[in-house]
Amino acid sequence: MHPAPSVILFTTLSGLGFGLLAFLGIGQPPVTGWVAFVFYVIAYGLAVGGLLASTFHLGNRKNAIKAFSQWRTSWLSREAWLSVFALVAMGLYAAGAVFGSVLIAPIGIIGAALSVATVYSTSMIYAQLKTVPRWNQPLTPVLFLSLSLAGGAMLAAATMVAIPLLVLAGVIQLAWWWQGDRRFGEAGSTLATATGLGAIGTPRQFEPPHTGTNYLMKEMVFVVGRKHARKLRTIAFAAMIVFPVLMLLVSGGHLAAGLAILSHLAGTLISRWLYFAEAEHVVGLYYGAR
Amino acid sequence: MTALPETTDKKLGLVIDLDTCVGCHACVVACKGWNTENYGAPLSDVDPYGGDPVGSFLNRVHSYEVEPKDGPAQVVHFPKSCLHCEDAPCVTVCPTGASYKRAEDGIVLVDESACMGCGLCAWACPYGAREMDQVAGIMKKCTLCVDRIYNENLEEVDRVPACVRTCPAGARHFGDLGDPDSDVSKLVAARGGIDLMPEQGTKPVNKYLPPRIKDRISRTQAALEPVADTPTGLLGWVDRALEKL
Numbered sequence A: 001m002h003p004a005p006s007v008i009l010f011t012t013l014s015g016l017g018f019g020l021l022a023f024l025g026i027g028q029p030p031v032t033g034w035v036a037f038v039f040y041v042i043a044y045g046l047a048v049g050g051l052l053a054s055t056f057h058l059g060n061r062k063n064a065i066k067a068f069s070q071w072r073t074s075w076l077s078r079e080a081w082l083s084v085f086a087l088v089a090m091g092l093y094a095a096g097a098v099f100g101s102v103l104i105a106p107i108g109i110i111g112a113a114l115s116v117a118t119v120y121s122t123s124m125i126y127a128q129l130k131t132v133p134r135w136n137q138p139l140t141p142v143l144f145l146s147l148s149l150a151g152g153a154m155l156a157a158a159t160m161v162a163i164p165l166l167v168l169a170g171v172i173q174l175a176w177w178w179q180g181d182r183r184f185g186e187a188g189s190t191l192a193t194a195t196g197l198g199a200i201g202t203p204r205q206f207e208p209p210h211t212g213t214n215y216l217m218k219e220m221v222f223v224v225g226r227k228h229a230r231k232l233r234t235i236a237f238a239a240m241i242v243f244p245v246l247m248l249l250v251s252g253g254h255l256a257a258g259l260a261i262l263s264h265l266a267g268t269l270i271s272r273w274l275y276f277a278e279a280e281h282v283v284g285l286y287y288g289a290r
Numbered sequence B: 001m002t003a004l005p006e007t008t009d010k011k012l013g014l015v016i017d018l019d020t021c022v023g024c025h026a027c028v029v030a031c032k033g034w035n036t037e038n039y040g041a042p043l044s045d046v047d048p049y050g051g052d053p054v055g056s057f058l059n060r061v062h063s064y065e066v067e068p069k070d071g072p073a074q075v076v077h078f079p080k081s082c083l084h085c086e087d088a089p090c091v092t093v094c095p096t097g098a099s100y101k102r103a104e105d106g107i108v109l110v111d112e113s114a115c116m117g118c119g120l121c122a123w124a125c126p127y128g129a130r131e132m133d134q135v136a137g138i139m140k141k142c143t144l145c146v147d148r149i150y151n152e153n154l155e156e157v158d159r160v161p162a163c164v165r166t167c168p169a170g171a172r173h174f175g176d177l178g179d180p181d182s183d184v185s186k187l188v189a190a191r192g193g194i195d196l197m198p199e200q201g202t203k204p205v206n207k208y209l210p211p212r213i214k215d216r217i218s219r220t221q222a223a224l225e226p227v228a229d230t231p232t233g234l235l236g237w238v239d240r241a242l243e244k245l
């Protein structure tokens, strides 16, 4: 799949933002006043910035408001609602914390739950697609949630929670890669099933339908970046998990925490780039590719 | 709206004969023509006369080669457009309600005035049947020529999809695949019509008729065997005479 920067930024930043909101909602840290203001600016900046980035890949933005209409069937529509609910609930909670110096726990907990649900719905947009076997696995939502919570814990300066969450996210990331590499084979689609010609013999592409490219090939048959996938996985894992964990273990200072967060963000962006670049859509089979 | 209908009264669709298709791409051109000149946003071309042309098409013809174990390879031309799936995953993922499947005839359509161009439906389709128009920013797909098949202004013979009407080889058939007595259903039964990627669980309405078994060289081999190893008559005399020299 084409790794569009808008979608990579959207899933990464809003994941972090909603992760932080989830921690703030359960009173971690129990900040009020100006300190709370700064925390909420960061959280809303990430969450809303990510959501705005996602609208950049729309071909016809003026109909974006209609995306709220199909929540009964569409995960994208559910995500739209959940993100608004989460932002409103956490907005109320934030207003109490910043202006009234009160933490209204019930609202915070509801806001935290909605924030987590938003990340879940984002992940389900991908996990539901049978056409992209690598994404279509139960670990996909777990991966999104664990990364969001680990990043959120780091931003919330909840170091004691952040370390185990990072380790957990790391284990899930490895398992997801391991499983993901097998998914296309498991799903069972081949050029033989795609064309139904398998009964005769082994089909192969003789001639493509056109000499140039097309929307499908640009969007779904992205094969360019896979060459360095193994190296990039290592870099992503080191930056996203290993370095932040070490930083948090050796020092409790602001500098170490800041470096850990930046490294985690960079690593997550690489991992998310791979998430798209390595994902193979079954339509590639028709074009003699994967 | 993006909930799929439980059942549809009819299942209008295409039957494509892979044995007959000659790969002329006439259906591709007819489709592009009709759907650019009529309903909805035109199917744009970007850089059409330049070095890197790219355009939107609702129907494309692939070509594959398949080699049986006991025979020579054969080429199969393979037209592909929306299969108007019964369990259309493209419809249920759509957040805006732009994508829908009609309860009356099963045609899967995009309401262009509601589409936001997110592209998720194209991701959900296993067959590459949906293309986002690069100029309009709107999702385009085969409409089964919904503006022809019910169009009283056209001669009756023209009330079929443009691709079917134009195919010079008669490789494309249009009809109600939900009616077991329809011509298309009988054709599918007689020729063992198949679903593409059945493992994706989309239950496509369109069916493909596999190529018939081709004659094998081995069967005609007998006719090509030499009838005699040693020549007789005049040729035999020449042969023997030359041998002696």
Ligand code: SF4
Pocket (backbone or CB within 6 Å): B081, B082, B083, B084, B085, B088, B089, B090, B091, B108, B124, B125, B126, B127, B128, B129, B130, B141, B202
């Ligand atoms: S072929 Fe693709 S676009 Fe057409 S109904 Fe099936 S899934 Fe949808």
Ligand code: SF4
Pocket (backbone or CB within 6 Å): B093, B094, B095, B096, B097, B098, B099, B110, B114, B115, B116, B117, B118, B119, B120, B121, B122, B139
């Ligand atoms: S591109 Fe349009 S039709 Fe397709 S899912 Fe998005 S809004 Fe729906």
